[in-house]
Amino acid sequence: MNHHLLSPAGHRLLDRRAFLQQAGLGLGGVALAALLARDELLAAPKTPLRPVVDPALPYAPRPPHFAAPAQRVLMIFCSGALSHVDTFDWKPELVKRHETPMPGSDKLVTFQGENGNLIRPLWEFKPRGQCGKMISDLLPQLAELADEMCFIHSMTARSNTHGPAENQMSTGYTLDGFPGIGCWVTYALGSECEDLPAFVAIPDPRGVPQVGPNHWNSAFLPAVFQGTAFNADKPIPNLQRPSQISEGAERATRDFLQLLNEQHLEEHPGDTELAARIATYELAAKMQLAAARVVDLADETPATLDRYGANDANKTKAGFARNCLLARRLLERGVRFVQLFNGA
Numbered sequence: 001m002n003h004h005l006l007s008p009a010g011h012r013l014l015d016r017r018a019f020l021q022q023a024g025l026g027l028g029g030v031a032l033a034a035l036l037a038r039d040e041l042l043a044a045p046k047t048p049l050r051p052v053v054d055p056a057l058p059y060a061p062r063p064p065h066f067a068a069p070a071q072r073v074l075m076i077f078c079s080g081a082l083s084h085v086d087t088f089d090w091k092p093e094l095v096k097r098h099e100t101p102m103p104g105s106d107k108l109v110t111f112q113g114e115n116g117n118l119i120r121p122l123w124e125f126k127p128r129g130q131c132g133k134m135i136s137d138l139l140p141q142l143a144e145l146a147d148e149m150c151f152i153h154s155m156t157a158r159s160n161t162h163g164p165a166e167n168q169m170s171t172g173y174t175l176d177g178f179p180g181i182g183c184w185v186t187y188a189l190g191s192e193c194e195d196l197p198a199f200v201a202i203p204d205p206r207g208v209p210q211v212g213p214n215h216w217n218s219a220f221l222p223a224v225f226q227g228t229a230f231n232a233d234k235p236i237p238n239l240q241r242p243s244q245i246s247e248g249a250e251r252a253t254r255d256f257l258q259l260l261n262e263q264h265l266e267e268h269p270g271d272t273e274l275a276a277r278i279a280t281y282e283l284a285a286k287m288q289l290a291a292a293r294v295v296d297l298a299d300e301t302p303a304t305l306d307r308y309g310a311n312d313a314n315k316t317k318a319g320f321a322r323n324c325l326l327a328r329r330l331l332e333r334g335v336r337f338v339q340l341f342n343g344a
Contacts, residue, residue: 051187051188051189051190053187053190053222055273055275055279056265056275056278056279057279058190058222058224058225058279059186059190059191059194059198059224059279060190060191061189061190061191061192062188062189062190064188064189071192071336072331072334072335072336072337072338073182073185073336073337073338074327074331074338074340075181075182075337075338075339075340076340076342077169077170077209077215077339077340077341077342078342078343079162079166079204079209079210079341079342079343080162080343081342081343082138085121086121086122086123086136086138087135087136087138087139088133088135088136088139088151089153090121090125090134090135090136091121094118094119094120094121095120095121097118098118098119098120099117099118099119100117100118101115101117101118102115102117102118121136122138123136123137123138124136124137125137126143128143128144128146129143129144129145129146129147130147131146131147133146133149133151158174159174162210163210163211166209166210166211166214166215167211167214170211170214170215170339171214171219176211176214177219177220178219178220179217179218179219179220179221179225180199180201180214180215180216180217180218180219180226180227180339181337181339182199182201182216182227182337182339183199183216183217183218183219183221183225183226183227184221185198185199185336185337186198186199186225186336186337187218187221187222187225189336190336191334191335191336192334192336193333193334193335193336194286195286195287195289195290196286196287196290196291196294196330196333196334196335197227197228197287197335198225198335198336198337199216199225199226199227199228199335199336199337199338199339200227200228200229200230200330200335200337200338200339201215201216201227201228201229201338201339201341202229202230202231202232202323202326202327202338202339202340202341203229203231203341204231204319204320204323204341204342204343205231205233205315205316205319205320205323206316206319206343208229208341209341209343213229215227215339215341216228216229216339224279227337227339230291230295231319231322231323231326232295232297232319232322232323232325232326233319233322233323235291235292235295236287236291236295241288254285257281258282261278261281265278290333294326294329294330294333295326297310297322297325297326297329300325304325305325308321308322308324308325309321310322310325320342323340324340327340
């Protein structure tokens with residue numbers, strides 16, 4: 001017969017025999033793990049979970065944990081975008097309940113006021129492509145590409161207010177103070193481009209989104225991983241060489257400054273902040289040449305400009321079209337993450 005010690009509350013207590021048995025099993029597990037690790041049989045990652053960043057070369061490319069087919073990302077962020085129920089998210093129940101109160105919303109009043117009746121989609125939906133994805137007539141040209149796109153309808157948000165919701169979309173949190181998605185990518189993978197930022201944010205011609213730099217702010221990550229914000233109509237300020245300084249004089253000045261920086265770094269070995277600052281200045285010098293070329297759309301053909309809509313009579317549309325061209329040119333030149341904003 002087995003006798004177990006019980007607490008006053010009736011819970012089973014661990015007796016000496018059971019303690020020794022369980023301790024023995026635990027030690028055996030530790031020994032097994034050590035043997036597997038010795039023979040490299042554990043499923044350990046080939047690279048550390050936290051990237052190893054050289055402060056002197058913070059933008060150096062770092063290998064991912066797994067081979068990735070995509071090398072660059074274009075994130076088109078539509079601030080206050082079209083309603084999903086009028087574009088890609090077909091909800092036949094809305095048609096059935098048109099002009100009726102939303103179930104469960106009796107006497108519900110939000111900060112925007114009392115809820116109105118449900119409204120059916122304003123455009124008709126049709127199955128598109130071989131996949132049969134339901135897309136509205138509002139987007140006829142995008143609908144033709146239904147088989148080329150991935151639709152995710154399981155997303156939810158923690159806020160129905162634009163500011164906090166924008167934060168969540170770019171940082172994963174509704175509160176301020178967290179790095180943007182492009183900052184994390186730059187921190188983890190570095191850059192494949194030596195003369196342009198790894199992460200570029202392109203604000204809409206009408207202005208920055210509601211939470212502004214939160215989208216490209218590095219927050220608690222090192223500042224070198226924050227995004228660089230500029231667009232086709234407002235390039236990086238103070239980038240051009242003053243007319244009174246010749247190209248040769250500028251090059252000689254930059255070479256001399258590099259020599260001084262290298263000597264200063266030799267006198268302070270192991271100073272990671274100094275190394276990172278010098279690396280940032282060197283990137284800025286390279287950007288002075290490369291960024292000026294990438295924002296110059298003069299080498300685009302008239303046909304390309306017309307196809308993008310860069311010559312549209314509507315200045316807002318034309319400005320966004322030029323930003324789209326800029327995004328393409330940045331990606332072609334190796335910028336790893338571009339966040340293109342539409343709406344402000």
